[in-house]
Amino acid sequence: MFEFPVLVGDIGGTNARFGLIETKGDQPRPLSHEATADHADPSSAIKASLAKDGDRAPRPRSAILAIAGRVDGPEIQLTNAHWKIAGQRIAEDFGLSSAVVVNDYVPVAAGAADIEPHDLSPVGPCPPVPGGARVVLGPGTGFGAAALVPYAAHLAIVSTEIGHTDFGPADEFEEKVWHVLERVEDRITVETVLSGPGLARLHAAVAHVRTGKPHEKIDPAAVTEAGLNASDPHAAETLELFGRLLGRVCGDLALTFLATSGVYIGGGIAPRILKVLQESGFRTAFERKAPFAEMMRKIPTSVITVQDPAFRGLAALANEGGKFVYHGQVWRKAM
CATH class of the missing domain: 3.30.420.40 (ATPase, nucleotide binding domain)
Structure with a gap:
């Protein structure tokens, strides 16, 4: 070719x-x-x-x-x-x-076909299951995703625009956050919250809810740093919320493509907050997909840590x- x-x-x-x-x-x-x-x-x-x-x-x-x-x-x-x-x-x-x-997510999906365990950091205890579909995704400047689906003797790569689908709250606290969250073109989408700019929006909204006063957005890197070193309680809470929301979307994509061979998270944010993903409610949100919770518990989730997956x-x-x-x-x- x-x-x-x-x-x-x-x-x-x-x-x-x-x-x-x-x-x-x-x-x-x-x-x-x-x-x-x-x-x-x-x-x-x-x-x-x-x-x-x-x-x-x-x-x-x-x-x-x-x-x-x-x-x-x-x-x-x-x-x-x-x-x-x-x-x-x-x-x-x-x-x-x-x-x-x-x-750009077509090559990331192709690379996931034969990705080595040492190029991944697992989030959760599930071992990989060969032979099924896989999903790759990544929150970064935006939010990209693609699926790698076995098809006869080939592997079909299906690009998506999941980042531009609508995204809503799932509990009372998220309802409050959503009420003050900055909208983009009058919408709240996956990319509105699960991206670098989305991290800044989430932090401003969380601080607004907790203090009762509007809060200016700060740089996404500053949110990450302050959340990881616990210098800002609102930033730490924002990272935990980000992890739960990412787990929910990963679970939705796993269900959409029946990705029994795993979900692989790339992009620039996930490797930096790996510990948060491993210790937050990421897997709980990923698995909370009744009536398929049992199936979801068997699907592995990992962060791609290899350089240049594309x-x-x-x-x-x-x-x-x-x-x-x-x-x-x-x-x-x-x-």
Whole structure:
């Protein structure tokens, strides 16, 4: 499916990371991080990345790029950057035989197919169960998720937009929090609360409920730090609430896809609050899915702790392309 060397890229609204798989079976060799604001378009960033490697970098013959957004149509506008990404244009700019553009959670799901236990930190006591569907998700700048579903001899990767589904309270305290929680476009969605900006919103709402006075939002990293070192009781309570809410959504996704082989949590937040997830009500919320509580108790949940899970997944897609079925923008040079 891909002609080697294969250029791989993990492109977000702020930064784009590029690497090169020189030979089939290899892992990507990192090239560089490029700020999207520093380049007029993705081809400019790719050219700069290849140039930084000097004579070491062989000329890529194909490319697979993961982007943080929906992949519909021949040209994709990044949500939080000015770039427009078109696989055909990039392929023509660099003389490639093919170019594929996928949602950023497609490679994370592909990487979960053969993820090693030492690349995971379990949340709960459940051992992995082979052969079933898996779900990968991640609260970060936004909230992404995908499922890896066995289908005959293949593994189908199903992208989702779960982050933009409505999300409501489940008890009296959450009712109070929801009443003062900042809305986004007049909605409270999964991403409204389970993301970096969502952590800041939750903290402001929790402090408002506990003090009876509106509270200014603070930086999400400051919420995490204050909650972990117990310097701010509202921040500590916010992290515990975040863990319970994340457990509930993970359970919903596990039920939706019958993910009996596990739920894998990536993104930038979960590794930082691993202890909170392990000690909070995450698993209780995950399992509280009557009448399927017994099934839920057997589904493992883990935090992905390996670096660059997207790069590893891109390597899996490039090296074992026939193993996976997934949606993406695909351009191939006419023979």
